[in-house]
Amino acid sequence: MSAFITFEGPEGSGKTTILQAVADKLQKRFDIVMTREPGGVKTGEQIRELLLDGEAMDERTEALLFAASRREHLVGKVIPALENGKIVLCDRYIDSSLAYQGYARGIGVPEVKAINEFAIDNMYPDLTIYLDVSVEVGRQRIIQNQRTQNRLDLEGVNFHEKVVEGYKKIIHNEAERFIIIDAEKSIEAVVEDTYNSIIKYLEKL
Ligand SMILES: Nc1ncnc2c1ncn2[C@@H]1O[C@H](COP(=O)(O)OP(=O)(O)OP(=O)(O)O)[C@@H](O)[C@H]1O
Ligand SMILES: [Mg+2]
Numbered sequence: 001m002s003a004f005i006t007f008e009g010p011e012g013s014g015k016t017t018i019l020q021a022v023a024d025k026l027q028k029r030f031d032i033v034m035t036r037e038p039g040g041v042k043t044g045e046q047i048r049e050l051l052l053d054g055e056a057m058d059e060r061t062e063a064l065l066f067a068a069s070r071r072e073h074l075v076g077k078v079i080p081a082l083e084n085g086k087i088v089l090c091d092r093y094i095d096s097s098l099a100y101q102g103y104a105r106g107i108g109v110p111e112v113k114a115i116n117e118f119a120i121d122n123m124y125p126d127l128t129i130y131l132d133v134s135v136e137v138g139r140q141r142i143i144q145n146q147r148t149q150n151r152l153d154l155e156g157v158n159f160h161e162k163v164v165e166g167y168k169k170i171i172h173n174e175a176e177r178f179i180i181i182d183a184e185k186s187i188e189a190v191v192e193d194t195y196n197s198i199i200k201y202l203e204k205l
Helices: 015-026 042-053 059-083 094-104 109-120 135-145 157-173 187-203
Strands: 003-008 032-036 087-091 127-132 178-182
Touching (some): 003 094, 003 187, 015 127, 032 059, 059 087, 059 094, 094 157, 109 157, 127 187
Parallel strands (some): 003 127, 032 087
């Protein structure tokens, strides 16, 4: 049995924390591969370096680079794992590009979707966990933990508001693929809710 499950949500929603904890629990019953783009795939890493540490760049160039890095990771890591019967849990995927580049940066969701659909070539996730937190809660968590900030974190509150708004629209248009988790609950409660949702999905396969 294989399944491709992605985790989405704004900064500080708990994607990395929850994915790790849920993977630990799932590992007892399933073959799990945890990953995030570019996920150790060399060309994907090199493309990604330009995005996170480089100078400001044209927004369409940025969107194309994310899509290119995504494809390298998909082909180099996700698809081989799925072919080996793994459950792949991936920290951010196409919906992040739609929400950030498409909606928040204003390139347009249909435009960013077009280049990403070219990149993923029908490999949509089977299931997407959306960790639902307000912009305020997400940002507060990041500030409290003083995590190293990358270029995207330095955007203003308005940008983050738009990211959340963008996600909501994307979910609205493709509701069947998403499970929305109230991620303002305690870490333990969010892990439990996410784990139960994934188990319920996998048991139906
Ligand atoms: N439900 C929760 N309640 C309280 N704190 C939480 C919760 N979930 C995560 N955190 C804390 O919030 C901080 C951010 O979490 P995390 O790094 O997992 O978010 P993220 O969604 O991966 O963010 P980013 O998009 O920036 O990678 C961490 O310090 C984490 O411990
Ligand atoms: Mg993270």
